[in-house]
Amino acid sequence: MIKTDLCVLLGIDYPIIQGGMAWVSEAHLAAAVSEGGGLGIIGAGHAPADWVRGQIKKAKELTKKPFGVNVMLLSPFANDVIKVVLEEEVAVVTTGAGNPGKYVPMLQAAGTRVIPVVPSVALAKRLEQTGVDAVIAEGMESGGHIGELTTMALVPQVVDAVQVPVIAAGGIGDGRGLAAVLALGAQGVQMGTRFVCASECTVHPQVKARIVKARDRDTVVTGRSTGHPVRCIRNKLTRQFEELESRGVDLAELEKLGAGRLKLAMVDGDIDYGSVMAGQIAGMVSRIMPAADILKEITSEAEEIIRRCGRLAGIV
Secondary structure, three states: OOOOHHHHHHOOOOOEEEOOOOOOOOHHHHHHHHHOOOEEEEEOOOOOHHHHHHHHHHHHHHOOOOEEEEEEOOOOOHHHHHHHHHHHOOOEEEEEOOOOHHHHHHHHHOOOEEEEEEOOHHHHHHHHOOOOOOEEEEOOOOOEEOOOOOHHHHHHHHHHHOOOOEEEEOOOOOHHHHHHHHHOOOOEEEEOHHHHOEOOOOOOHHHHHHHHHOOOOOEEEEOHHHOOOEEEEOOHHHHHHHHHHHOOOOHHHHHHHHOOHHHHHHOOOOOOOOOOEOOHHHHHOOOOEOHHHHHHHHHHHHHHHHHHHHHHOOOO
């Protein structure tokens, strides 16, 4: 079994974290991933603190193993969600869209590990100085909001720049991806799209079916002109975005078009006019399966790849 420092840090069996995806990562999925040996994450998104508390309590009913909460720092409820995390003694907090520095001392004093998502070396170094426990280096192959660097280019540079464990994200969906980023110096992976197609994930079945059907070039990035690019599966909505961006419409009109579209897809199942956020590995997802089986399949494949590479190097 592959064991890294990340496994020890978080008390998990496999060096795999499930991404904290808004409208996707709720208690059932998070608990299933944690029960399977990874680290499940509840995605707070822009949800109010009461909803997050309810999900935490539900996850505690479903698993006794560690799980985490992803806090979107730009959310108007971020302060309240952090308060709930402290009161509920959540094991891990991952963060996005901001600097969690002001929360780090209080979270760590409560025994909570703090792991921000970073798209660049500069931000990784800055957040390491705040005392975070690890960083998630996320490449632009990922679904949802993305940065500019690829995972292959970003991860080794972040590894060289910081002393804390680095978790790789973006474009990872099988054991080959896990083995590759371990070779780059990462201590584990975060995956989102692959877990959308876990049996326990409660997103609309239409979304899962669309991901399973996806091919290698089916994702597209919209919103580059706004400074907030988003990767999702191409559909009628993305074509509307592309047409408006080509005409140079103002930011307010683009934001109006995008409002509520993620929920429309993930909850309501509208895969034509909803935002089906998914990474470039969507074309690699061929079936829906339990989270525990996903974890076992990925780690077993990675172990075999590592053994094969050892034989290539003359290591028996």
